[in-house]
Amino acid sequence: xxxxxxxxxxxxxxxxxxxxxxxxxxxxxxxxxxxxxxxxxxxxxxxxxxxxxxxxxxxxxxxxxxxxxxxxxxxxxxxxxxxxxxxxxxxxxxxxxxxxxxxxxxxxxxxxxxxxxxxxxxxxxxxxxxxxxxxxxxxxxxxxxxxxxxxxxxxxxxxxxxxxxxxxxxxxxxxxxxxx
Numbered sequence: 001x002x003x004x005x006x007x008x009x010x011x012x013x014x015x016x017x018x019x020x021x022x023x024x025x026x027x028x029x030x031x032x033x034x035x036x037x038x039x040x041x042x043x044x045x046x047x048x049x050x051x052x053x054x055x056x057x058x059x060x061x062x063x064x065x066x067x068x069x070x071x072x073x074x075x076x077x078x079x080x081x082x083x084x085x086x087x088x089x090x091x092x093x094x095x096x097x098x099x100x101x102x103x104x105x106x107x108x109x110x111x112x113x114x115x116x117x118x119x120x121x122x123x124x125x126x127x128x129x130x131x132x133x134x135x136x137x138x139x140x141x142x143x144x145x146x147x148x149x150x151x152x153x154x155x156x157x158x159x160x161x162x163x164x165x166x167x168x169x170x171x172x173x174x175x176x177x178x179x180x
Contacts, residue, residue, distance in 0.1 A: 008097050009136035009149060010034050014166040017041065017153040024050055024058025026153030027131035028066055031102040034135070035071050057129065060106045067104070075101055086176040093137050093148055103134045105150070107178040118177055120152060122164035130154065146172045
């Protein structure tokens with residue numbers, strides 16, 4: 001029996017982060033926009049919402065609070081994923097995308113030599129703490145490839161990020177490994 005690929009994409013604009021530490025506000029801005037709510041990165045970064053600062057960045061739990069409050073929902077939650085459990089990540093992504101919610105994911109590239117191939121697409125600097133926003137999935141049962149589509153707010157920023165593309169595909173297993 002041949003299975004066809006199961007995929008879904010939700011409409012989401014790309015917003016480039018306005019400075020080098022606003023990946024959290026930009027990723028949150030994209031997730032809000034999928035639900036028709038438009039808020040500036042500066043407003044999102046304020047003490048009212050994400051409390052983003054140059055030295056500490058953005059706290060992931062504050063993203064959940066901000067999304068739920070600005071959308072008037074309790075849908076978003078802060079979940080951890082075991083790097084060995086790509087199936088659970090896939091299930092959670094599919095659940096969110098199927099209901100029109102864009103997950104904001106915190107990724108961590110260790111910078112360790114043994115993990116040099118475990119990086120987001122286009123990133124050349126191996127140590128990274130960063131937020132991206134998921135806008136789709138492709139379970140690829142036909143060819144065995146399972147992946148997630150995400151937008152990377154640092155795309156085209158400058159310096160080492162110039163070659164990062166706004167929209168990317170990543171295998172579910174690699175994303176599970178990269179989640180904080």
